[in-house]
Amino acid sequence: MSIQAPERLGPYRLVRKIGEGGMGVVHLGLDGEGQEVAIKVLHPHVAADLKARDRLTREVETMRRVRSPFVAEVLDAELVGGQPYVVTRFAPGRTLEDTVLAEGPLAAREVIGLAQGLCQALVAIQAADVHALASTVFFAATGTPPFGTGTFESVCFNIMEGRAQLDKAPVWLRGWLNRALQVEPSVRPGAQELLRLARALDPSVTTFNEGPTGTKRLGDRTRTMETFSDLLPPVEYGQAAPPPAPPQPRNPTRREERPPPYVPAPMHDRPVPHSDQRVAGPPPPDRRVVPAPTSPAPARPYTPPPYTPPSERKRYLFGSQVVGLLLLVTLVALTVMMPVMAGAVAVALALVLRIGEYLFGDLVKRRQMRGSSAADPLLALLGTPWALVKSALVTAVHVPLALLFGICVWGVLYWAGQMGVNEAAAYAAGAFAAGLFVLPGGGAPRKTVTRTLTGVLRSPGAALVAVVLVGTAALFSVMFALGQDPTWAPWRAPESVINDLASDAKQSTIGLITGLIGSLLDGLGLGWLDRLNPWS
Incomplete structure (x- = not known):
């Protein structure tokens, strides 16, 4: 796959x-x-x-x-x-990890708001993931994971032993974290209780409350009394981290001071972690790590990914639709200027687009249902003959419908609008070209155009540029179509053909129409088709 x-x-x-x-x-x-x-x-x-x-x-x-x-x-x-x-x-915004790594741990009030919001979310969904919730709040408050960093095995060992680094957390938050990070799930508070405790958090509290029954204090760390340490090999632990520096005076006009942004250690000889373990930490003792420089370089500023608001997305979608409409206007104007040649191109274009929809439209539907497959090119190749036959049959039915629409437009312009024969026929040819795409049966070509434009115009800016360029071409095409006489090559002007046919008194209405068609076929080099006409 x-x-x-x-x-x-x-x-x-x-x-x-x-x-x-x-x-x-x-x-x-x-x-x-x-x-x-x-x-x-x-x-x-x-x-x-x-x-x-x-x-x-x-x-x-x-x-x-x-x-x-x-x-x-x-x-x-x-x-x-x-x-x-x-x-x-979709909820736009940066992730918590991006925010903390770029700007440092959150302020106290922000941590409390995050804890309360997460607890309310946990209450609303089957409330069992208290441990992960507390780990998230710990990271937001400290900028480090609660159970240290390193290999997957070392982090899991710290979790099983309940070795949360509570000394790195603010004092007022340690009691709340202590209860939520217990090893035994039955000892942890439920989501509703955790929410109640989160609402009672107070940054002015400077004491570390004892955890629930069944735990004891070991310095600033908590540890369950029943552990599995006797089942695991002894591990030599590193020295404890130095105590945090005393708080600096705060500026009353700014929010609570934060520690400097997190600066990752050099990655020269350090194994690259999995993308899901970005904050998972120090390598095991037997791995060689290049020591961090004495004066770490300043962290690179965070550059958030480009975000496009919904209004621009709607404009982008609307722009793709406008480009398709302007292309059709351009084709109609060209058909008015060159009825015979542009009309033939419009028929060929509708046929090709219909083939594309019958062939690749089915391929897209199959991929949506079962995903991509190595057999897709073979299926497309095998489906080509049927797509050609089906497109030819549908086009053979649809072209007469568009031709009838053009004849109706010609009649209205000639009889009701008092236009000349040639002028009315030119606009009728434009109506014929439009009918190939807008009349019933023209959906397949339209879908192909829409899919192509959607794949090409991938941003609102590209859609805007396309609207301007195609709109300019459409404007000039319409101006030329309205300001000059149509070119009927390789056929003769309809008025001269009608006059020649009308001079023969034997010509009936059917004969007049068939004569026009025969003359057109002769001009296109397809006169052999006229010999198949029973009325010729």
């Missing part, structure tokens, strides 16, 4: 990637109305795991029942196709 992200998933268009984890990739997408949504697409190896699909199905079924302002609700999901995805409400 291909890991390349498609441009569309079902009715949604993918704009850009905004995140990635162990389960899948999250994209910013647009729905059919131009509204921004977040689309989580499972990784191919995860999508192939039936247990992972079942877990995702249960998660979606649960989240559909959640109604909370603190939780991004599930809007849609496709769980049975080749590329399962979940669509949720």
